[in-house]
Amino acid sequence: MAQPVIYAENGIVIDNRARGYAVYVVDADLRPLTSAGAQNQAISALAKGMKEVLGEWHVYSLAIGVPPNTWKERFLKTEHPLSVDHVAAGLKKSAGVLFERRVYIVVPISNKLTIQLKDNGKEFLQAAKRTLTHSVKRALRLENFHVQLLEQFEEERRVWHRKFRAFLKLHPASQVELETWLRHGFYRGGVAPDSRFPKNLPAFVSSDGVIHPQHHLGIWTHDGVLKESFYNLKVIQPTKNESYQTFYNVLRVPNEIDESDASGYDWVHQVEYMDIPVDVAMHIRVEDPIAARKNLRKKRLRAESQWKEYAEGGETPPLELEVDIEHTAELEQKLRMRDPLVHVKTVIGFGAESSDRLAEYRNLVQSNLALTDLVQPPADQLRLWQSFYPWGRGISQGYEIPMDAGVFAAGLPFSTLDFGDSRGFYLGKTLNERSVFMDPRRPAQELNMQPSILLCGGLGSGKTNTAEYIAATLYSWGAKGFIQDPKGHDYDNFYKTGARVNMIRLREEGAALNPFRLGVEGVERDLLDIVFNNVTHDDNTRDIRSALIGQALTAVKAQEVQDMHTFGNALAALRQAETREVYVLQLDLLLGMMGDLLSNPLGRVLFGKDSQGQTPQDYDVTIVDTSGLTIPNGTPKTLNERLSVALYYAVAGMGMGYFSNLPQSVLKFMILDEAWTLRKFSQGVDLVDNLLRKSRSLNIVPLMLMQNATDFANWGESIDGLFAWRFVMRQNSQVETAAALKLAGLDHEDAQYWYKVFASFRPGEGLVVDALGRVQQMQVEMLPHKLLAWFDTTPKADDGW
């Protein structure tokens, strides 16, 4: 049967009786996995929102089988061998059918002819004539329509969009989304076909503004023959492929919901937790509270008088009547002029490639959708198939369930388990077996936010591996990177990705660095302060030292060769010219410290030569091994501690410096492993904050790794704004769990429960927050699998370190 539709454009579908339908697709809604408190708030907001959308509209929640081509398109590809391997491994993941839920909202718009009556109706008649041509023909079947009709529908589409936006994120359906919905009826339970709609439907617009579609839209959406049996439909596609579908009416939904705790009654959303594709159609009529009360009263009075008749006739009234009276009375009470009444007719539908498989699915659906009563009236399957479209006979009135807005909202009718980005690389799988894609560039490029990534988790929870996986992927997309490796060997195999690695081992007798060539304005000054001026407590002395360091630095800047030796010479020159006693004293102390540095193995690391070669343009990734540094827990006391802090700081600054020498257009990543060390001293805190705040403009994806969730406590409320993605992995204590829940945007009210969950996470598993703030439990899976072996961090006996 061809669909009775003739045209579609701009999220509007027009049927053959000049009726329009505004079609929207839901972008985002409640987060299904959040604390009960947050969920209750969201449910009550949705319930309140219902009064914005009085009238009739439909919700079609569809499990759409991802076609192989769509799956392929989700991978961002480059020529790099690692990218090629990744995509090859990822394509294998599409074996079996993958489903994605799309929630459509369809609002029927009547053809109102909203034209002012003026000039004793003359203009109206003319307008009517213009808008609907061939009126006789139209009564049977519309063939063409005036552009004004489309404009009227579009105006209404905008009006309804505003209304829904009060409580939901949604967008007018694109042409492809319209097509997917219109053709889904022939592919339910299977893979959606590739698109075949032309970008613009061929139509001819005559000079008087009449649009003549060249083909009826129904021809493009028609994909098979439906054969109805008692309890199922057989679909025979033009290719002779056969499949089966079946439909159930929903007879009852939970109605006794505690308003203060409405979570857990997600009677619609339950379909999303199944790993088979199940669709839901809901025909909704929202009645304003006053009218609703009146109607309910009428209904109750009618039922009561019926009951009386039974009773007076000496018969037992049917049980349903009593239930009805009770339920309406209850609803009447609840309504009390607040929220509107929502009348819902619900149909559950699913399909499979064989009738045996369909039988299996029946059992699964019956046992999984525990919150609803499902019934299957015989020989009504075609009508129920039709209920996924707004035309046709609709669902029988007998299945309409009046419910208060809270019950409707508690069903989470618009929620999906959508997570991650629609394109990117394959990050892994959610608990519900949904594939997760990630594009770390998207926050900066599309979402107008900082692209930073936070990874937090206990010992061996998979932070480093996850960061390395993201970094390797970005590298294969052409990014340059900087990695700070405090363990000293965790990133030793990064070169296997093909990256040209510049390995700097910053330790005694290792590589040296030059504080004056770090490439970032101001870093050398901070660094000199940490080394030379941080321990003195006397304000006066500090000021004098500060002035002297500043003068020496200015002198260095005027030289061609700039390094620690030049700095020492500048101090010596100042000493020679100085006569004031206190200044002489401080200069002598500073010069003495220069000597200490030179005789200290770690101190010598600061004496890197000024070879001008610190910016390694020829490398893809610079890894700095900082394992030789000892970071104090409080204020650094010994020289070694002070030097360690200074070097840590220098390394992070060095990374920033490298990047500022690369064009903005080059994508960069920066891993700060064990990033807590930088937050132990004020300059480090500033540097990290700076990095995070500027990451977008510098085109850097910073990855911050922390062991303790509590380390983020002093970052305050800024976490949301600072990080796009957040990976919260295994936690080993109740205190950490509470802090971890905060990081994931969840309250800590169920800390006891979550403690067990967090403690049970395997390496690479965690609660993950995506750039849009949605939370899912997921397992990171590195593709290709050889990455796991490359990135293994378990120390080996023969490593030689």
Ligand SMILES: Nc1ncnc2c1ncn2[C@@H]1O[C@H](COP(=O)(O)OP(=O)(O)OP(=O)(O)O)[C@@H](O)[C@H]1O
């Ligand atoms: N996604 C993953 N899938 C399977 N195994 C993983 C995954 N991520 C990590 N692992 C395993 O766990 C080990 C430890 O991971 P990793 O070094 O990334 O943890 P970490 O949190 O950085 O630990 P630490 O706190 O010691 O730095 C890895 O060597 C690897 O064997």
Ligand SMILES: [Mg+2]
């Ligand atoms: Mg690690």
